[in-house]
Each structure stands twice: as C-alpha cells, then as structure tokens.
Amino acid sequence: MSNPSNIMLLIGGTLSIIASLTHVAIIFGGPAWYRFFGAGERMALMAERGELYPTLITLAIASVLFTWGLYAFSGAGLILKLPLLAPALFAISSVYVLRGLAFIPIYLLRPDIMSPFWLWSSLICLTFGLIHTAGTWLAWPSL
Template identity: 30%
Template structure:
C-alpha cells in the first residue's frame, strides 16, 4: 500500500511538471484558472513557481511512501511522515466534501473526484502505515 501511494505521488508530481507545458489549460481543467490568473497579476512566474513547489511536495510524499516500503534508505521521521501524509490527504478528501455539503453547494464533479482520490491515497498511507507499524498489544 505504501509503495502504491508512493508511486501515485511521484506520478502526480511528474504530471504537475509536464502540465506546465500547457499551464493555462491545466489550470482551467483543474478548476484553479481564476486563482492562478489572479496570482499571475502579482508576478507572471508565480503560478509556475507554485506548481513546481507543489510538485516537489508530491515527490517528497512519494519518496516517503517508497522509503517506508523499503525501496531505498530510511528517511528521517519516517513514521511521523507517513501518518502526517495520511492525515493531510484524508483531511483534504473529507474536508472538501464536508465543506461542500455544509455550504449546500453542488460541487463540480471534478472536485468530488479529486476529493475521493485524495481520500483513497490517504487511506493507502494510513492502512499501509498501520500494517507496517502494528500497535503492540500489552
């Protein structure tokens, strides 16, 4: 599970970088076109820099998943990192869905799909972490 979560994050990171080739279209498809246009008003490079930063974060998440699976050396704060990543994804997935329900907004289908994907990745890290570091019964 951790390996799959790691590879998914690396693919997402690469997707962000490749998407910069068609940045405006990528921003529109993902539903952040308006926000990125506003950010570009401050400085034209900010949307690209933000996208690169996000790609780096996803890549690091991927490395933590692969490290926990034993694919390469142990990264620092591995257990904390895995459960922290799980919490971030689960919070993102459930939080967005709950916000839309509380606002009684009909969320775009893409946003619902992104939330479910985030929830799924969070569960991969959570369940994978629990399996790796089983709580010992005393």
C-alpha cells in the same frame, strides 16, 4: 534497506510521484491545463499573463508530493530509511485523508462552490490517503 514488501506503500508512493509529475506537466501545459485540472480561472489567467505565481505554487505542490512519494518508498523498504519516517508517514496519510474528506464541509457549508473538481480531487486524495494509511499501518512495527 530491506526487501520492498509493503505493496500499499509502493502503490501510495507511485501515486504520489505520478501526482507530482502531473503538477509539473500542468506548468508546461499552460493555462488550458490549469483550467482542465481545476486550478481555477484566476490561476489560469495569471499563467496566461506569464506571471510566476502559478508556476511557483504548482512547483511547490509537486515538490511536496514527490517528497511524500519518497517517504512512502522509504517506508516500503525500496529506498534508504528517511528521517522521521514514522511521524512523516502518519502526517502524509492524515493530510491526504483530511483533504479527501474536505468535500463534506464544503458541500454542507458552501454548496455554491461545489464543483466536479472538488468532488474528484477529494475522492483522489481520500483514495491516496487510505492507501498510505494501510501501508503505514502495515509498516509501523518496522518503522
């Protein structure tokens, strides 16, 4: 484990962990939180009925985001080197950027479903992706 010096991966990891914890908070916040954070009325209604599906999906997303945060911290040298670090950071950056750009085809092909959620979540993911991409680029020689 080296001295953490990649500020972009440190920021990216922190953002991923915050996003993960936000998803856990949504579970505890209940249906109103599912609505506020744009999960959709269907998910909110399932949460109101006490169905397990919204919790499981949200926990799965939180787990993935938490893992992504750990990979960013690993790439920054904050924690031990995780397996497949270079391809994982490349994949994480790619998924964030692609999700961030998803609003473009949605806007062009299905403007009827465009919502503030799609715009804001896309901008957030694009920002996370660009930060992870910059950090991965900087860390690449040492990965």
